[in-house]
Amino acid sequence: MTRKLSALLCAAALVAAASACSSASSAAGGGDATGPVTLTYGIWDPNQKPAMQQIVSAFEKLHPNITVNIELTPNADYWQKLQTEAASGTAPDVFWMSTTRIGLYAGQGQLLPLTGRSGFDNSPFPASLNSIYTVGGKQYGMPKDYDTIGLWYNKKLFDAAGVAYPTAAWTWQDVIDASKKLTDPAKGTWGIASPDWTQENLYNDIYQAGGWVVSPDKKSSGFTDAKTLAGIQYALDFITKYKTSPTAQQMTDTDPSQLFASGKVAMFTDGDWDALTYKNAPGLQADVAPLPAGPQGRATVINGLANVIYARTPHAAAAWEFVRFLGGQQANAIQAASGAVIPAYHGLGDAWVKAMPQFHLQTFVDQLDHAVPYPVSANTGPWATADQTILDQIWAGKLSLSAGAQQLKSTTDADLAKG
Template sequence: MKHSASAVALSLTAVLALGACSQTTGGSQSTENKDATVTLTYGVWSQQDTMQKLVDEFEKENPNIKVQLQVDPWTDYWTKLQVGAQGGTAPDAFWMLGDRFQVYAANDQLLELDDAIQKAGVDYKAYPQPLVDLFTYNGKHYGLPKDFDTIGLWYNKEIFDNAGVAYPTADWTWQDVKAAAEKLTDSSKGIYGIAAPLNRQEGFYNTIAQAGGSVISADGKKSGYSDPKTQAGLQYWVDFIQKGQSPTLEQFADTEAVAQFENGKVAMYYGGSFYAQRFYENSALRSKVNVTILPKGEKRATVINGIQNVGYSKSKHPEELKKFLVFLGGKKAAEIQASTGAVIPAYENTQQAWVSSMPEFNLQAFLDQIPDSVVYPVSANTAVWNKFEETDLAPAWEGKESVKDASDKLADQMNDALAKE
């Protein structure tokens, strides 16, 4: 799974139609006749094998409820979901991300779950609090966290060894990264010390928080981009490009940053826990790389994000749907996910199986950062100002504008957009 910043900025506007919503074998009496069989649909964009294991386990425990898994590629998924939610044909259950959640909740397209969660005796303390907050709207809960991801400092041990540089540790600061990037950069071999793409979740959202700045105010009403501390978090990345220690924005357009890291052209990469399985399955890369916690700026911080399982408010089978959603957010479902290595499950004390599934990597680093995690910045219509982040900050990354000028412009546009929400 990848919750990349560039992907989250994709437009919600779409023209494709979604397939049919849930059907029943037993007819409309399904919620009244305990012997009737109800079929729910479950929309996802990846992890098909793992999700099928969850479905199989749920069906074993609930023989009168069948679940049809619907898997669509990322772009198609959001296109179909928007049209389906508006037109009454969305899947019964589906994945949701924090930056899109409020749009669906505000339009009454999500099933409120507080009664079902309370009835099941679920304790919200079983999940990282920032994830619970991210998917709470007007004091109501519309799902339970499925998984989460934090960001770590991935590094290529072979490049470090060749340059005679000690591997990063949990004690590293920004200054340590800057010193290492200079030593690791070897233009004669086309090797860069670090990758500094224009990336939200894996990049500047983390350093903004580490510098003591903010992307958006706590109430979601004001941009934080005019704050000098926020701008310091952006300058951190721009400096690497200006010094020739990172590929340029143009080079990232040709080959994405994670691919350049995999190809051995970049020594350090701020990357999510969601890359662990991808790197691990690359047999040529597995022994060469490892990961540690993010370096400290003014303070420690990492962005936390994740998937929430939510339900469609117009589902024909709300009671069965609630039962399925509570199961998906429970301990057993989390343990199944952890055993596959696909993601870090959100349920407490179930993550160790994920850490152990790839012992060559220091995956504990991603869990150690949970106490310092900050919630992914969102508002009622995040996608609008996400676009401004890309267009306004790009000139700073390209060296055409100062970080201050680009950020101040972004703050003005973002504030205008927030005022219209």
């Protein structure tokens, strides 16, 4: 999954430009040249590359005339690079797509629809993911994985402070109380890291407080709703009121996930995708519990990636064979065994949980019962980028929450009105 959206989203004009110069034949998908075919597969997570390579190797054994080269681009550069390549007609044949960008890329004609292709089957995947990756009645993304958010905690720091580990019965107040006991300025340790990240932190708090981000009709935002503000205030208070979280500047200087992995932070709300990072962190003894209940109960945002086909690929048939394999049970079983992410394929969550028995990873699967879809619109990028800039100012103490909320609503509503 993504981190701070503002660092990853670029101007949509590049995508539009690419769409404008796409020929009719390339928009239809083109054809495959006779003989061996080489595909490029764009991904961004180094933790997942080994599993993706295993999947590629399994695919190549079944398709000896097709070679797949994995193109790994760091997360922070992935979208800008992809949009530049889309404009020049050189994007990977197959690449990872997010829920926040599917509307833009599909709407601009940059992706080939999967609906109607021979062997297309979306029945093994959650209906919510299929729906998100469907634009104009056609599905463009083959769901790859899904993620929820949990409360990661450092057992060493809890033990040293004599604080009981988090449980499914914890509420916001339990987190607040524990963060105070776990903060030790003399040792340079913090009770919790509370960045202004939306997926990992704020959206969950907003929904736990009973607030909302985007209306069901995608025409308005809820940033000035009292319950929405309560959720954001809860996260902000760890910095401004309780002083139990690193400051915004400190979390800019060092990523909060790194602070947690290095033993400087006792609690951190984070996704399942960082399990491998915490498994491999030297000396870290961590585990994960469900997110605490807020005033309106439990909630965690659910999100997920998909594999898509570039509309201007010269190898549409081979690309489809690869995407169809990526959506099959064999590929998803390999992904599950790696422990990198939860496969979207029904029934394979147990295999992912068993991949790292030192963590209670079943937490992420069980939280499906409290999952709320990640808020998106037809073109999420502009308002999400603007929102993050405003949130950064609030977290830095340059803008009050009340004034910032008005700006969040104003800018978000304006972008939503554009469709």
